[in-house]
Amino acid sequence: MSASLDNAEYVALRDRGLRLDLTRGKPSPEQLDLIEFPEGNDYLAADGTDCRNYGGLTGLPELREIFSGFLQVPVGQLLALGNSSLTLMHDIVAHALLFPLPGSVGGWLGNSAFLCPVPGYDRHFAVCEKFGVEMIPVPMLSDGPDMDVVEELAAGDERIKGMWCVPKYSNPTGACYSPATIERLAGMRAAADDFRLFWDNAYAVHYLTPGGPAQIAPILDACERAGNADRAFVFGSTSKITYASAGVAFFGSSPANVSWFLGHLAKQTIGPDKLNQLRHTRLLRSADGVLELMGRHREILAPKFALVDEVLRDGLTGVASWTRPEGGYFMALEVPEGCAAAVVRLAADAGIALTPAGATHPHGDDPRDRTIRLAPTFPSLADLEQAMRGLVTCVRLAADGYRP
Amino acid sequence: MSASLDNAEYVALRDRGLRLDLTRGKPSPEQLDLIEFPEGNDYLAADGTDCRNYGGLTGLPELREIFSGFLQVPVGQLLALGNSSLTLMHDIVAHALLFPLPGSVGGWLGNSAFLCPVPGYDRHFAVCEKFGVEMIPVPMLSDGPDMDVVEELAAGDERIKGMWCVPKYSNPTGACYSPATIERLAGMRAAADDFRLFWDNAYAVHYLTPGGPAQIAPILDACERAGNADRAFVFGSTSKITYASAGVAFFGSSPANVSWFLGHLAKQTIGPDKLNQLRHTRLLRSADGVLELMGRHREILAPKFALVDEVLRDGLTGVASWTRPEGGYFMALEVPEGCAAAVVRLAADAGIALTPAGATHPHGDDPRDRTIRLAPTFPSLADLEQAMRGLVTCVRLAADGYRP
Numbered sequence: 001m002s003a004s005l006d007n008a009e010y011v012a013l014r015d016r017g018l019r020l021d022l023t024r025g026k027p028s029p030e031q032l033d034l035i036e037f038p039e040g041n042d043y044l045a046a047d048g049t050d051c052r053n054y055g056g057l058t059g060l061p062e063l064r065e066i067f068s069g070f071l072q073v074p075v076g077q078l079l080a081l082g083n084s085s086l087t088l089m090h091d092i093v094a095h096a097l098l099f100p101l102p103g104s105v106g107g108w109l110g111n112s113a114f115l116c117p118v119p120g121y122d123r124h125f126a127v128c129e130k131f132g133v134e135m136i137p138v139p140m141l142s143d144g145p146d147m148d149v150v151e152e153l154a155a156g157d158e159r160i161k162g163m164w165c166v167p168k169y170s171n172p173t174g175a176c177y178s179p180a181t182i183e184r185l186a187g188m189r190a191a192a193d194d195f196r197l198f199w200d201n202a203y204a205v206h207y208l209t210p211g212g213p214a215q216i217a218p219i220l221d222a223c224e225r226a227g228n229a230d231r232a233f234v235f236g237s238t239s240k241i242t243y244a245s246a247g248v249a250f251f252g253s254s255p256a257n258v259s260w261f262l263g264h265l266a267k268q269t270i271g272p273d274k275l276n277q278l279r280h281t282r283l284l285r286s287a288d289g290v291l292e293l294m295g296r297h298r299e300i301l302a303p304k305f306a307l308v309d310e311v312l313r314d315g316l317t318g319v320a321s322w323t324r325p326e327g328g329y330f331m332a333l334e335v336p337e338g339c340a341a342a343v344v345r346l347a348a349d350a351g352i353a354l355t356p357a358g359a360t361h362p363h364g365d366d367p368r369d370r371t372i373r374l375a376p377t378f379p380s381l382a383d384l385e386q387a388m389r390g391l392v393t394c395v396r397l398a399a400d401g402y403r404p
Numbered sequence: 405m406s407a408s409l410d411n412a413e414y415v416a417l418r419d420r421g422l423r424l425d426l427t428r429g430k431p432s433p434e435q436l437d438l439i440e441f442p443e444g445n446d447y448l449a450a451d452g453t454d455c456r457n458y459g460g461l462t463g464l465p466e467l468r469e470i471f472s473g474f475l476q477v478p479v480g481q482l483l484a485l486g487n488s489s490l491t492l493m494h495d496i497v498a499h500a501l502l503f504p505l506p507g508s509v510g511g512w513l514g515n516s517a518f519l520c521p522v523p524g525y526d527r528h529f530a531v532c533e534k535f536g537v538e539m540i541p542v543p544m545l546s547d548g549p550d551m552d553v554v555e556e557l558a559a560g561d562e563r564i565k566g567m568w569c570v571p572k573y574s575n576p577t578g579a580c581y582s583p584a585t586i587e588r589l590a591g592m593r594a595a596a597d598d599f600r601l602f603w604d605n606a607y608a609v610h611y612l613t614p615g616g617p618a619q620i621a622p623i624l625d626a627c628e629r630a631g632n633a634d635r636a637f638v639f640g641s642t643s644k645i646t647y648a649s650a651g652v653a654f655f656g657s658s659p660a661n662v663s664w665f666l667g668h669l670a671k672q673t674i675g676p677d678k679l680n681q682l683r684h685t686r687l688l689r690s691a692d693g694v695l696e697l698m699g700r701h702r703e704i705l706a707p708k709f710a711l712v713d714e715v716l717r718d719g720l721t722g723v724a725s726w727t728r729p730e731g732g733y734f735m736a737l738e739v740p741e742g743c744a745a746a747v748v749r750l751a752a753d754a755g756i757a758l759t760p761a762g763a764t765h766p767h768g769d770d771p772r773d774r775t776i777r778l779a780p781t782f783p784s785l786a787d788l789e790q791a792m793r794g795l796v797t798c799v800r801l802a803a804d805g806y807r808p
Contacts, residue, residue: 007806009797009800009801010750010754010797010798010806013797013798014753014754014755016754016755017755018754018755018756018791018794019755020755020756020757020783020787020790020791020794021756021757021782021783021791022757022778022779022783022788022791022795023757023758023759024759025575025644025733025779025781025782026648026779026781026782027644027648027701027782028704028781028783028784030704031701031704031705032647032648034697034700034704035646035647035687035697051650052650053647053648053649054643054648055649056649082486082677083486083673083676083677084672084673084674086672086673086674087672090671090672090673091672094498094502097502098498098501098535123671123674126671127671129671130668130671239458240429240431242439243457243679244430244431244436244456244457245455245456245457245458245459245675245676245677245678245679246455246456246677246678246679246680264534267494267527267533267534268490268491268494268495269488269490269491269494270488270490270527270648271649272487272649273486273649273650273677273680274649274650275647275650276650276677283439293438293439297431297435297438300434300435300438301435329429330429346414350417350418350420350422351418351420351421351422351423351424352422352424352425352426353424353425353426353427355426355428374426375426375427375428375429375430376426377429377430377432377435378425378426378428378429378430378431378432379424379432383424384426386422386424387422387424387426390422390424391426393413393414393417394417397411397413402411
């Protein structure tokens with residue numbers, strides 16, 4: 001065999017202009033056809049991608065398009081990923097501990113802290129606790145966290161790397177962050193140049209009052225205008241829109257942050273479940289389709305929240321106070337100081353399970369022992385009424401000094 | 405209101421024996437009914453769990469049951485999780501860096517190394533590279549890694565914390581670990597008491613020859629018998645059984661390791677996509693159902709592997725050598741030393757994309773520049789024949805000294 005002969009063969013080969021790929025261990029289309037896509041054979045994304053096969057790290061563009069407006073993130077900066085936004089928050093904290101964020105030279109590991117508006121979400125706090133990130137409580141007001149406190153802490157302590165925020169229908173009070181609060185969060189001075197807002201917009205479309213979801217100021221825009229373009233990580237999901245177990249979670253941020261995360265994500269997965277994303281796209285169709293579905297959720301949920309308010313007004317006026325959320329999944333009940341743990345124990349003894357007292361605070365420690373999170377969505381109206389009337393009895397008993 | 409009145413009310417309440425739950429923000433069944441489960445309204449697991457709602461961290465028992473035998477892990481120690489086993493391996497390395505494994509007092513962070521049989525899987529190596537874990541190549545033989553080398557390294561260096569293993573139809577050579585190899589891996593002395601085998605049984609049922617999948621010795625049993633019960637982390641998935649994008653990944657290990665992982669997982673997610681797991685259970689039905697489906701995959705894939713072998717015999721006998729796997733997704737082609745990179749470049753110029761030369765080695769560095777991974781599954785037979793004939797031309801040209 002001579003070099004020139006082979007070379008001629010090769011020239012002929014090259015001239016054929018092949019486009020063939022032997023790089024990756026992907027199943028062939030015939031293999032994918034062996035089983036039937038449950039919803040018929042509709043498995044092609046808008047751009048022709050076979051959603052059954054590997055790939056597509058950023059998620060389906062058509063699904064990201066539907067949620068781009070609700071989450072206030074441009075489609076190009078919004079990723080559609082797995083079934084859990086909690087996983088995304090957890091994983092981003094883990095990565096930020098180990099790897100420098102854009103604009104930084106080292107990870108957070110060693111000595112970092114988060115600002116935690118209280119009452120807040122126990123699963124946020126559990127992520128910090130797991131990774132040894134110190135939690136600094138800040139008071140939650142009716143229009144968001146107490147910004148005087150937040151600004152002073154963030155500016156004065158470079159260990160403060162992050163802050164948990166549920167900006168719309170906050171867990172558990174239902175408060176929505178005001179435009180002024182959002183403007184201050186975006187613009188405030190942070191001692192840590194890699195400070196990030198963990199913007200968990202979990203209830204972006206989950207409204208209870210007529211007229212559709214509340215509007216909050218778009219955080220990425222506010223951060224960019226303030227010269228802090230990389231400050232916010234935005235999260236969302238369809239867990240409480242379609243299915244809690246089988247939804248789609250979203251992550252959005254600045255281009256630099258999205259590149260940072262995609263770089264790390266590419267070593268963690270070949271891509272999300274695109275079939276489930278396609279299923280979501282087919283079902284929801286558009287932003288209007290989402291709002292229409294959320295209207296039907298509202299028809300089921302609004303009477304439950306109204307019932308809770310009614311039973312509390314009936315039984316606890318003058319004894320306790322509570323929030324009246326216009327969206328979201330929770331209400332915060334404030335019982336007299338020192339009574340929350342007793343109420344939860346009394347209720348448990350009567351067969352009524354409540355979120356543990358203290359769960360709304362870092363490390364489960366509510367220093368005034370007075371906040372109880374109520375979750376009225378799951379029980380039937382009849383069960384809910386029984387549970388609430390029982391709860392009223394327990395609160396009155398505890399407020400009167402009785403301890404189980 | 406008097407304490408005794410309230411107390412009487414409370415006694416009456418308690419006597420009613422309620423069982424009500426206001427703890428978590430779960431959607432109600434009526435909300436879940438708003439949209440239709442795509443496969444009809446069949447959303448109940450065998451134990452009555454509503455697979456649409458939150459929960460079930462360990463995955464559906466009936467799906468774990470189907471794969472328990474193939475993965476050689478007792479159902480109680482096998483978890484069914486998300487769509488990617490790579491994610492599980494990545495996350496377990498991340499957790500082992502930060503948190504002590506059972507039997508250890510600290511994480512691996514700082515100074516750790518993995519044994520990497522070569523040629524091996526580039527995505528395994530990428531996980532180590534990402535986290536700064538040193539990779540120590542060990543030669544891959546026809547019955548598994550060279551155990552003389554492995555034993556000497558593991559016993560002599562306490563930085564060696566892990567080892568990547570694809571024990572059946574290994575990526576890319578197709579080798580199966582012999583019973584003696586598995587026995588030695590399970591029983592060898594490791595200087596690090598938190599040494600772990602990352603047992604990526606990716607091709608447990610992916611056979612190409614008649615007669616069903618090869619049998620390998622069960623690693624967990626071997627480890628337990630050898631007094632190293634916590635040594636192996638077992639991984640598997642249905643990515644190449646059902647759908648690459650929308651499969652289910654599995655993790656199995658000793659009870660202590662499973663508890664360790666579940667403890668960390670509980671802060672990362674509320675649970676996997678149980679609807680997809682139910683879909684898998686309905687489709688696959690049983691272990692026999694899996695084997696029947698794999699037989700149909702085999703009918704598609706075996707002719708492709710046979711074609712590759714035929715074209716190579718035709719064109720490269722005496723020039724190169726290659727493996728003839730009895731299962732899995734890859735073949736390893738060994739071209740003359742110093743030629744692999746040239747072959748890949750020549751092929752690329754002719755429109756034939758090959759896995760980059762070196763991808764089968766840590767950091768993409770194949771010191772003898774001779775191993776090329778072939779992935780024959782995706783192209784049609786006609787495309788595959790063209791690509792392979794073109795590849796033969798490129799190998800002959802490079803072997804003759806031609807450099808592009």
